[in-house]
Amino acid sequence: MCGIVGYIGKRQAYPVLIKGLHRLEYRGYDSAGVALINPAGNLNVYKSQGKVSDLEDTAQHQDLTGSIGIAHTRWATHGEPNFRNAHPHLSQFGRLAIVHNGIIENYAPLREMLRQNGRTFKSDTDTEVVVQLIEYLQEKQQLSFQQSVQQTLQMLQGSYAIAVLDKNQPDTIVAARKGSPLVVGVGDDELFLGSDASPIVEYTNRVIYLDDEDMVVLHRGTGANTSEVSIDLMTVSGDRKQPRIEQVSLDVSQLEKGGYDHFMLKEICEQPQSLRSCLQSARRTLAGEEAGGIFTLLESSQRVLITACGTSWHAGIVAKYALEQMVRVPVDVDYASEFRYRNPVITRGDTVIAISQSGETADTLAAIEMAKNQGAKVLSICNVIGSSIPRASDKVIYTMVGPEIGVASTKAFTAQVSVLTMLALLWGKRKGTLSGARCEDLLKEMDTLPEKIQQVLNQQPAIRRMAETLSFASSCLYIGRSYNYPVALEGALKLKEISYIHAEGYPAAEMKHGPIALISQEMPVVTIATASDIYDKLVSNVQEIRARQGRVMAVVTEGDTEVVRMADCYVEVPRVSECLSPILNIVPLQLLSYYVACLKGCNVDQPRNLAKSVTVE
Numbered sequence: 001m002c003g004i005v006g007y008i009g010k011r012q013a014y015p016v017l018i019k020g021l022h023r024l025e026y027r028g029y030d031s032a033g034v035a036l037i038n039p040a041g042n043l044n045v046y047k048s049q050g051k052v053s054d055l056e057d058t059a060q061h062q063d064l065t066g067s068i069g070i071a072h073t074r075w076a077t078h079g080e081p082n083f084r085n086a087h088p089h090l091s092q093f094g095r096l097a098i099v100h101n102g103i104i105e106n107y108a109p110l111r112e113m114l115r116q117n118g119r120t121f122k123s124d125t126d127t128e129v130v131v132q133l134i135e136y137l138q139e140k141q142q143l144s145f146q147q148s149v150q151q152t153l154q155m156l157q158g159s160y161a162i163a164v165l166d167k168n169q170p171d172t173i174v175a176a177r178k179g180s181p182l183v184v185g186v187g188d189d190e191l192f193l194g195s196d197a198s199p200i201v202e203y204t205n206r207v208i209y210l211d212d213e214d215m216v217v218l219h220r221g222t223g224a225n226t227s228e229v230s231i232d233l234m235t236v237s238g239d240r241k242q243p244r245i246e247q248v249s250l251d252v253s254q255l256e257k258g259g260y261d262h263f264m265l266k267e268i269c270e271q272p273q274s275l276r277s278c279l280q281s282a283r284r285t286l287a288g289e290e291a292g293g294i295f296t297l298l299e300s301s302q303r304v305l306i307t308a309c310g311t312s313w314h315a316g317i318v319a320k321y322a323l324e325q326m327v328r329v330p331v332d333v334d335y336a337s338e339f340r341y342r343n344p345v346i347t348r349g350d351t352v353i354a355i356s357q358s359g360e361t362a363d364t365l366a367a368i369e370m371a372k373n374q375g376a377k378v379l380s381i382c383n384v385i386g387s388s389i390p391r392a393s394d395k396v397i398y399t400m401v402g403p404e405i406g407v408a409s410t411k412a413f414t415a416q417v418s419v420l421t422m423l424a425l426l427w428g429k430r431k432g433t434l435s436g437a438r439c440e441d442l443l444k445e446m447d448t449l450p451e452k453i454q455q456v457l458n459q460q461p462a463i464r465r466m467a468e469t470l471s472f473a474s475s476c477l478y479i480g481r482s483y484n485y486p487v488a489l490e491g492a493l494k495l496k497e498i499s500y501i502h503a504e505g506y507p508a509a510e511m512k513h514g515p516i517a518l519i520s521q522e523m524p525v526v527t528i529a530t531a532s533d534i535y536d537k538l539v540s541n542v543q544e545i546r547a548r549q550g551r552v553m554a555v556v557t558e559g560d561t562e563v564v565r566m567a568d569c570y571v572e573v574p575r576v577s578e579c580l581s582p583i584l585n586i587v588p589l590q591l592l593s594y595y596v597a598c599l600k601g602c603n604v605d606q607p608r609n610l611a612k613s614v615t616v617e
């Protein structure tokens with residue numbers, strides 16, 4: 001999931017492009033590159049393996065002039081993360097440069113056809129095939145820049161967001177999307193491109209979200225009219241479209257670390273505030289005009305199918321517990337990547353709830369497209385306004401926690417679980433499967449969660465000490481029961497993602513069916529043991545581990561007396577109702593993984609091999 005930036009206007013493009021790449025680096029950091037057309041009409045391309053800062057080092061003594069350019073930060077799919085495969089890629093005769101986010105599935109036969117027509121390739125990427133094909137069609141069929149891009153796109157299978165420069169057209173950028181996100185920024189006599197709005201909001205909050213199979217030609221006047229810019233929007237098949245300019249309410253300060261060492265720590269510590277804005281916004285949505293449509297959609301459901309990936313999938317499992325308990329509706333939870341290919345039985349009575357922080361995860365997007373084609377209705381829970389998944393859904397509830405930049409998702413998880421729990425409470429009350437009084441009590445208790453999270457954040461020193469022992473482990477188990485089984489899964493994922501320690505989450509009672517064989521002095525077991533209807537059962541599970549000299553690190557409710565006696569170390573969290581406890585209990589686990597990663601000197605915000613939003617299969 002690469003990041004794309006583009007600029008055409010009156011400013012020097014390079015500084016705009018580099019700043020934009022820094023904003024998008026959470027999407028991929030294997031290599032970076034930029035292409036500029038300078039005032040003399042030369043097409044200059046600079047690229048490097050590694051981070052955007054490596055590119056800046058590479059390019060610093062080069063000719064960086066020009067007020068038109070495109071840039072890229074890469075997450076490798078086709079071809080290793082190295083200089084040769086870094087974008088932008090040039091066409092055979094160096095006339096065209098391209099940056100691309102996505103996967104071209106039919107690149108091999110196209111490459112073979114081009115080879116047989118005398119083209120040679122410098123990289124292993126699918127992307128180079130696209131720019132070679134554009135140039136080939138230009139020459140072979142005497143096509144214009146725009147026509148050759150259009151015709152090329154009609155021959156591609158797979159997903160793409162692309163931006164292309166032609167040095168013979170030094171006042172034009174052609175861009176297009178299918179499956180991968182692309183946004184146009186509309187400034188005063190200047191235009192921007194971004195994989196999302198973050199590279200653009202510093203300059204303008206007026207944007208155009210491109211739809212699938214949209215192509216856009218960004219053009220700047222020549223001579224006396226250089227200050228005039230224009231946008232031609234059309235479909236890849238050539239039908240003209242009227243651009244729809246929207247306002248984004250994103251502030252640049254939200255894209256900064258705000259004095260924290262890492263975005264992840266900032267986002268963990270923001271949760272009291274992010275959860276407040278999430279709860280307020282969810283209450284407005286679920287009590288306001290939108291509510292009717294959302295509950296009508298849900299109340300027509302015979303069954304709820306939740307689909308998502310990664311952390312969002314874990315939020316989906318918590319939602320299953322809440323919805324089945326409070327609404328008494330059957331709920332299935334599926335990894336989107338499995339759901340879309342296992343030919344699931346979907347009927348008109350099914351409602352799909354799609355959960356996604358970024359709103360761009362390819363598997364989740366494809367899963368809801370498939371479900372819609374089979375007659376299901378789709379409600380999405382999403383954090384990025386204007387992203388693809390909400391735009392493909394019948395209804396959406398935004399989590400409103402602001403941009404999440406750390407690759408390891410944190411504040412989005414507590415918000416997703418909160419929105420889904422509030423949905424279950426209100427739906428249960430409407431359906432009569434949950435008493436009005438119980439619903440109101442729990443809604444009131446939800447409003448105390450931001451303050452309770454702050455109390456947990458105040459225990460960072462204790463959690464850091466816990467991390468000191470865990471940082472030496474090569475493997476770790478997380479256990480929990482009921483609502484906290486998915487919290488164990490999420491805690492394990494956080495540790496894996498950023499500290500590279502192998503970790504697995506398990507339902508505590510499942511231990512004796514196998515994993516308990518792993519228990520020894522070397523295997524720490526992080527136990528979520530807060531107050532619940534089955535606390536006693538959990539205590540027995542901890543005793544089973546202690547009986548085998550396992551090391552126990554526990555999250556317990558303030559005033560716990562039993563588990564704390566068996567734990568090597570523990571952190572206390574304020575008492576809350578069990579169905580709300582996942583929102584609180586995950587916070588010490590987020591901090592634990594954060595401190596372990598810091599102690600191990602890992603790159604917390606940009607963990608190896610990962611990217612923030614997975615826009616390819």
Ligand code: AGP
Binds near residue numbers: 309408611
């Ligand atoms: C979580 O920390 C990861 N970044 C990853 O598992 C993520 O949750 C997954 O890719 C789903 O992303 P989404 O919520 O943006 O769809």
